[in-house]
Amino acid sequence: MAVTWFNDFYKQIADSPLSHWLEVLPAQIAHWQKEQLHGDFNKWVKLLDKLPKTQPSKIELKNKVEFGQVEDINDYTQKHITGLLKQFAPWRKGPFDLHGIHIDTEWRSDWKWDRVKPHIHSLKDRYVLDVGCGSGYHMWRMLGEDAKMVVGADPSQLFLMQFQALKHFNPSPNNHNIHLLPVGVEQLPELKAFDTVFSMGVLYHRRSPIDFLYQLKSQLRKGGELILETLVVEGDETTVFMPGERYAQMRNVWYLPSTAALTVWMQRVGFKNIKVVDLDQTSIEEQRATDWMDGQSLVDFLDPEDNNKTIEGYPAPLRAVIVAQV
Secondary structure, eight states: OGGGGGHHHHHHHTTSTTGGGGGTHHHHHHHHHHTOOOTTHHHHHHHHHHSOOOOOSOEEOSSSOEEOOGGGSOHHHHHHHHHHHHTTOOOOEEOEEETTEEEOOSEEHHHHHHHHGGGSOOOTTOEEEEETOTTSHHHHHHHHTTOSEEEEEOOOHHHHHHHHHHHTTOOSGGGGGEEEEOOOGGGOOOOOOEEEEEEESOGGGOSOHHHHHHHHHTTEEEEEEEEEEEEEOSOOTTOEEOOSSOBTTBSOOOOEEOHHHHHHHHHHHTOEEEEEEEEEEOOTTTBOOBTTBOSOOHHHHEETTEEEEETTSSBOOEEEEEEEEO
16 A cells, blocks of 8 residues: 555665654654545555556656657557546646656746756755655656655645656666655654755745744755745845735735845845845746646736736746755
């Protein structure tokens, strides 16, 4: 059953800098499994079991996430896999390519990775944590940069299922070096062990962003690097915007600081060498509805007369990437 997905991770970290995580994690995972009341959870597990085993002739993680080519399987198998994977919709972050099947996700997460990657320390042989990792697109790209181990933390059941579905198609040895755990950041102990921590698209969902920054800092070893990507607004070091009930139709958006204000927050928490390395307004080409996510998307959340404003009249989503050390 699902809990066996994590046994390999337990064994791997037993003799690693993450070993003290074993004091709490197995109990948390066991509790998580008992609490699986989502109506689709058991259905998703059965769907995973139906995915056919394939032998991918090519695995690409450096420039995109691709497992196998179209020639590796016949038309029937390709249609069978497509039908199964469509039942894990909506697919938010990607894209992924599986034996010629293009999972065209809502987000072009590869564009975000292209903006982030030039500004980070090499991930080679590093322990990497991705907090709020979604279905794991960026984790695969981190693995493609030769990280020693990539760990994702995200409590969403659907994201875990999507990750497990993708992992099914990677038989290579590096499959043992990537793991998604269904836990929230508040469940993480102070590991102080990761070389690099990513948090992309999470800060503005937290009611207490300062506490969240402390939680991220507590996962890093001395000298480790944080890559923080979040929504911001224009302004000076005193500018922090709190929207009303919704922002771009999202209910769970709390604080949008300016990059200057966010820098002050991070300094107060104890981060050093804080640099704003990218600022980018999200386009309707980067976030949009597709056959794999056919609900409303960014174009529906912006003012139809002015894409520089949300439908509520607020500034349109502006995203910053900040790199810092501890």
